[in-house]
Ligand code: PEP
């Protein structure tokens with residue numbers, strides 16, 4: 001008989017919630033190319049076709065981005081890749097082999113394209129050997145697209161997906177087949193895959209190192225997204241305990257629903273604007289159901305997942321209008337595309353340090369057409385005067401000034417075209433790069449509002465990758481440098497006449513909320529699913545006490561002291577269910 005502790009795998013609780021379900025092992029992409037026999041040739045050919053089209057579409061997207069930035073010459077690599085995908089001889093050879101040999105398309109694709117790369121690798125010319133990597137890229141892209149299709153059709157609902165790592169788009173795919181949770185070897189709390197999971201309300205535990213080796217298909221798992229634990233083939237006692245915990249949570253949910261119409265006010269009457277972060281457009285209903293005071297952040301990059309290409313102005317206009325109308329009379333803050341880092345595209349550009357690379361405003365300013373189509377769409381959706389525009393990854397005042405020029409141009413164009421828009425639409429910036437924090441006063445004078453993005457701010461301030469579980473222990477939201485920087489931003493921003501809010505994941509941490517409010521924040525934005533619990537917490541706090549708590553925390557010299565103080569704060573206060581959960 002094994003003891004309870006032996007079967008507990010510890011990781012990082014990336015999205016709260018508890019599930020008890022069977023494991024589905026999702027073997028990633030290229031790990032194995034199985035030489036399976038197939039029974040339905042037509043189906044296989046159809047799959048091949050879909051995968052080729054999808055690969056071309058992806059490459060076109062990358063090509064259009066690369067042209068502006070890398071110039072025609074280097075971008076031509078991607079054009080050449082598209083041409084290879086269009087090569088009728090190659091495609092016909094692959095199709096003929098699938099028909100004759102009745103083998104899985106990924107095997108044939110792999111085998112056929114490898115013939116080229118093997119030959120190229122034998123060449124004496126460096127140029128040829130280097131080009132073989134490009135061909136390898138295409139092979140991997142098609143195989144990946146073929147496998148994803150297969151995976152999607154194989155997965156049954158109500159399972160917990162266990163895998164090495166996931167991307168934000170994998171997470172969206174999981175939600176479409178109604179998975180009950182996911183468990184990964186890699187990843188951190190503020191990786192975008194984790195953020196998407198939270199907004200979809202799928203419990204997730206990440207950064208378990210070897211979970212995909214230890215867990216077998218069909219194993220029974222309890223996943224505890226609060227504690228960051230996975231229990232493998234639980235004992236009767238563990239099952240019983242968790243069933244009780246699930247019942248308690250259901251009771252808490254019922255209690256939280258009752259708060260929907262009540263304000264997020266402290267016991268001494270200070271009202272906090274509790275807004276929601278939106279990942280997917282369909283989520284607006286969830287935002288409304290949870291009683292949010294509007295939307296503090298729309299991560300528009302997610303539109304890429306939905307359209308699988310750059311959405312054009314019309315598509316964006318429709319999407320933003322839908323959000324603005326459904327959230328009216330509350331406000332919505334639409335952030336321009338924050339592409340790059342760990343989010344969609346252009347992964348294939350293979351930047352050595354994507355988080356320090358071509359991301360957010362940098363990519364937008366280099367692609368004025370893309371930037372303008374989005375600004376125009378947001379302006380056109382602003383006719384009810386409840387839309388605000390926000391710029392991501394601002395590091396320099398020049399980026400703000402250049403963006404403002406482009407916004408003015410868009411307004412001029414729309415005026416000439418006779419289209420309606422809100423002439424006074426508010427403009428804001430994300431404060432998520434240390435340079436912006438240092439220069440907060442100057443930056444805030446340029447705009448109407450600033451929103452602190454702690455997910456990135458912490459990673460850049462402490463030089464710790466937000467998505468790497470190996471260093472997750474030193475990704476510390478309560479580091480004195482973080483706490484004092486937040487204070488500097490909040491006071492500096494307000495003194496410059498801008499409103500200041502915070503939309504990073506820190507705002508959804510029950511232990512951080514008292515500190516953030518004490519530091520002077522009156523607006524925070526969190527995943528829609530976290531709103532009821534955070535509201536309940538705020539309604540039990542006294543503003544006066546929070547002020548002195550923050551004063552105290554600003555004096556501490558180590559993260560340990562701040563952490564201990566904030567945990568103690570709850571111990572001394574009404575404890576409610578928070579302590580039971582975490
Ligand atoms: C942040 O950095 O805190 C933020 C809200 O933006 P994102 O998580 O999308 O990078």
Ligand code: MG
Pocket residue numbers: 432453455456
């Ligand atoms: Mg960010």
